[in-house]
Amino acid sequence: MKLKYSLILLASAAFASCQDFLDRYPLEEPASSEFYSNEDELTLAVNGAYRSLYWLSNDDVPYQLFIDGATDIVYIRGTYANMTDMRRGEGSAETATFKTIWDTFYGYIARCNNLLDNMHNARGRVSETFYNRIEAQARFLRAYNYFYLVNLYGDVPFAEHVLDWQQPRLPKSPKAEIVARLYADLDFAKDHLPAKWTGNDAGRATRGAAFGLKARIALYANDYETAAAAADSVIQSKAYEIYPSYEKLFRHSGAGSSEAMLYMPFLLGTQTNQIPKYVGTRLANCYSIIVPTQVLVDMYQCTDGRRIDRSPAYDPKKPYENRDPRLGYSILYPGQWHAGYKFEVHPDSTKTSAVINGETVRINNTEVTNAYGTFTGYIEKKYYDESDVPGKITQCELNFMLMRYAEVLLTYAEARIELNRIDQSVIDAINAVRQRKDVMMPAATLSMSRDELRELVRYERTIELAMEGFRLLDIRRWKIVEHVLPGYMLGKRTKADWYTPVVPAFSDYGKPEYPDESIFQKLGFASFNRDIQYSWPIPQAEIDRNPLLKD
Template identity: 35%
Template sequence: MKRNILYIILFSAALQSACNKDFLDRQPPYAYSNESLWKSQGDAQAALNGCYKDWEGDYTLLYMDAVSDNMYSQYYWEGYTDYGNGNITPANTSASKRWSYTSIQKCNWFLENVDKTQMDETLKTQFKSEARFLRAYQYFTLTQLYGDVPLAKNTVTTEEANTISRTAATEVRKFVLDELAAIAPTLPVSYSGSDVGRITQGAALSLKARLELYDKNYAACIADCKKIMTLGYELFPNYQNLFRIQNENNKEVILDVQYKENDYPNADIGVMPSSSFGGWGSLDPTQALVDAYEMKNGKLITDPTSGYSENDPYNNRDPRLTATIVCPGQLYEGKYYNSIQNTSGDYYNGDNNSKTAYIPKKFTSNLSDYTDMWNTGLNMIVIRYAEILLTYAEAQIESGIIDNTVYDAIDAIRTRAGMPAVDRTVYNTVDKMRTLVRRERRVELALEGLRWYDVQRWKIGTAVRSGTVYGARLGTVDPTNGKLTLSGDHIAVEQRTFVENRDYLWPVPQAERDINKNLTQNPGY
């Protein structure tokens, strides 16, 4: 698909809205070209490629964990700080740009016009299914963030956009499920060549399973996971290398956003490293996330028999910790990272440095992979097979069915990372297995944009997203060997509040309600 990216750029320019500030991209200025556009399969494919632009992006995937207890976003103008600390209001939502119907309007326009094209009908059906998936994905995301949202199944005029009301989230989500069920059989299991990265049958089933898990429809979720397990996906053998650019489109990846250096770049890798590595330190992992990782022997750090030491806290931990987060004293890019000593260029209190003293490593484990980390071709994974295994395990656990398949699914993920298999003498009840699978989801999928949705659906916001956000302990790092000498307290980064009956949903942007008086507001805002 990367060879088709230029089509996306060129065609998307023709798919931009003519009006400003309304919740929908209004009457598109491309209508004049309808008669001349739909003449060939190439025309239809160019139009479909335009639909792929803006359906999801590296920025939103990276920043969503800052809404949760996993990350802190230190620059409010980047759009996510106030969502994370509970200070968001309807008036200051514009930076996140999540209330958007751009992709939906493009897909609706494509679906209304593609039948004019003389082309192979089977391929045309596939093209339609791809567009229907992209639209369904947007509606899934909108309902997760805002609850009730307008459901537009066709292109919307200016007048309609100014008066349309919110549709119940249950109805919108039923529409999404129905769409995914209908299109899955019409999509290929895989692609080759320049089509790699397009929507597959596995992507449709995986999004369906994700929604079913979130909505506690466990039986349907289990059935879809079992279908996905027959499609040939498998865990990539090395957890850290899974996220490197040379290993993209591997057999673990079910759905990703495709990028191409220079033409359609992933331009946000640089927000993660701190200043001495040329980055901004924008997204900072929290101490709470670091503490979630077990010891390498499979015991919790709170277990007095685990071997954990507060003075050597990163030693003998789950290998996914140092594959995901650069901790003080860790060898990174040829030097021992030192963010806890005020003589260091990466000191937490310096400009463009992480305020928690931790920086993400998951997508930057080797900065030499990129000629320019602000202009990369690194694809961003949206769904991967490890999530499906965890989804299956959770759905089984919540159904009260804890059999060997549940342990096997979790064990596959743990042993791939270098962790021991689940101790079945310890994790032998629904409550204990629920705790385990929730922790596995957190550490396995950390920094991939899913943690907030887990906090939201488990209703644990008050417990995990209120109070003080902490970073690493202060001290010194020996530059010759990385040895830590910790003598200070943990860094206090920010205070967060969480209102139980308000903060599980985001506010509808006031700018949209000023235009459309029929848009109601979520409770508490």
């Protein structure tokens, strides 16, 4: 049975996770005295731990797509995942999403610890190589879960073993201490995982993924030495390369490419996702729920490598021309064709064009006439493959990438810039991303100053990784949350000012600022709340159970 089946099907049936991980012993676990004693049982157990990769909403939409809704680059209609409240600084320790996410990660950590605590039963019964690879995968997956916990919540309880049911409560451990323990897990993992899995094992964590996760954890801990070294190990391995087409990277053809280092697999009959339903246009019978913002659109440079307020190539009457090609590959903007429909959002565009049975016809434009069409005037194109038949909108098999080589290159470049160790390797890393064959933005050069390179690599992280779940944690570690989130979320233009040319200015923190925001519909005001927007509060229900979690 292939790993894709194993991860999705077997794991969901085995090893029920401990939802109240910090409060009680997982009584549902198999008898440790008998289990974990042979290759089949260890494989089943580690496949259960791989469920860690499936951080999903109720409709099987990856939370990475929702979490950008807590930032300036994505708007989420309604109350989905409470992200709009978080962006506005309105959450609290009672917010349900905080507890749901907390329980999810600790539940998966419990699975990993259960395996690690009991796999000794198999010593002498399986080969040392097999045994070490099982342990390496479990430690990798535990580190993956802790990465999110420490970066979303800050200091949290750290458990490396299944808790004693008589003394289940743990105090918080400082983030720095947890990070050091995660390094140890990932060092073990990289020493025992293969560079590549083959056959039925393809898709498991690799040595490169272990280095990549270590680089990511270190970058978010501002440990630039470790981040640069770990990222460089991935680069020097030459195991990965940039996929030539950004446009196709997030379709079936690119999802399993040599750029994908770790991914969330989906398969019809076992587990599918509804990403297209949430991001797609109403014209394609989708919901237009998770949508890009005007701020994100205006962040894309012009083809000369300059911001739109600085570039002579920018024409506010034709705002989508002469722009970084990733804009058109990532975001559906007015006038584009997608999924057989012409996307138009002007209030008077109650009709639009569609290709039906090979002919172009006029149809009702539900993206305008439906009250729940896109509120920003844009649609996300990532992870919507137009080749999928309509039925795949709610049963999508497109893998979701959790780590890709472009991120590692940008981590290496940023870490070296922050260390002020700028050489040609830094420039090459940036340009490998920036000059993908179907992107070809102007190259970075060694003549650029450190501040210019820092601004450029932050631009690349924002644009290259847009709508992939990195923005919230990036603006936190860059310490710019209070400078980019407060204010109104801007929706579609008002009808009276639909065609009014406007060129935003940009703040020192890269935020587009408009001379007259009244030309836009308003989608809610965000206030800065450090207690929510720099780290999420530990759920009150957990504090009530465990007083050691109080500040």
